[in-house]
Amino acid sequence: MKIAILGAGAVGCYYGFLLARAGHAVTLIGRPALVEAVRSDGLVLESAAGRETVPVQATASGQGVAGADLVLVCVKSGDTEAAGATIAAHLSPSAAILSLQNGVDNAERLGAVLGRPVVPVAVYVATEMVGPGHVRHNGRGDLVLGASEASPTIAAAFDAAGIPTTVSDRALDALWGKLILNCAYNALSALTQLPYGRLVQGAGVIAAMTDVVQECVAVARASGVSVPDDIRDTVLALSTSMADQRSSTAQDLARGRPSEIDHLNGYVVRRGAALGIPTPANRMLHTLVKLVERRDRA
Incomplete structure (x- = not known):
């Protein structure tokens, strides 16, 4: 899959790393410092297994979602509407959009901006950014994915990438x-x-x-x-x-x-x-x- 991650902080970089390592074409959308670091040195994950690096695409522009099959929205809750506005014109009509955000109303708020459904996701992971393009994993990593037509396929891809994912209509x-x-x-x-x-x-x-x-x-x-x-x-x-x-x-x-x-x-x-x-x-x-x-x- 071609996957865009909007809001490449600790959560977005962690899941972006795993998906890229599994062979998906990942584009991170984040701050200029992250973009520069990733383009120069790749995306770095530090975990109990050691330190690994994968190459990914990176941009500071919302146009990075163009052509993506799947968009993971990982921005801060207060940035939800603004982030949605930056990508609305560039989304593929068939793209699935997931909200991997704290709080309970982001999928609804984002869907209102985009005029299309957004799948809510509960995220259980302990991560932190050590530096630009360098994420540290401290624990867990499982997801509860809201039910949608695309959810079973997405969950299977996530599981295969080492992301334990459950699909639930009680997200x-x-x-x-x-x-x-x-x-x-x-x-x-x-x-x-x-x-x-x-x-x-x-x-x-x-x-x-x-x-x-x-x-x-x-x-x-x-x-x-x-x-x-x-x-x-x-x-x-x-x-x-x-x-x-x-x-x-x-x-x-x-x-x-x-x-x-x-x-x-x-x-x-x-x-x-x-x-x-x-x-x-x-x-x-x-x-x-x-x-x-x-x-x-x-």
């Missing part, structure tokens, strides 16, 4: 599950700059995370979303399976970049307000991260 439930994980960890990891394993060892942290999870569950269920009864256990287990991972929000704040907090804890706060459900723990985390972002822009 929204999976996205909410991922949102709850992010709401519990991202802001706390960002504010402390601690990885998950050390984070949960702090006094009162597990109790605070439990408050966040309970609020998220109440909002999700009031929205008609099915959330497992043991979601808190799933959340806490992440501190073991991804003990060395810092959240994407932590990485954003460390680099002085805007985070996705408005689409994580902030989304829960807004949705809770619309439903009449109090969300004080999520509101506090959202407020604190926004204050740090404001301080860093001053």
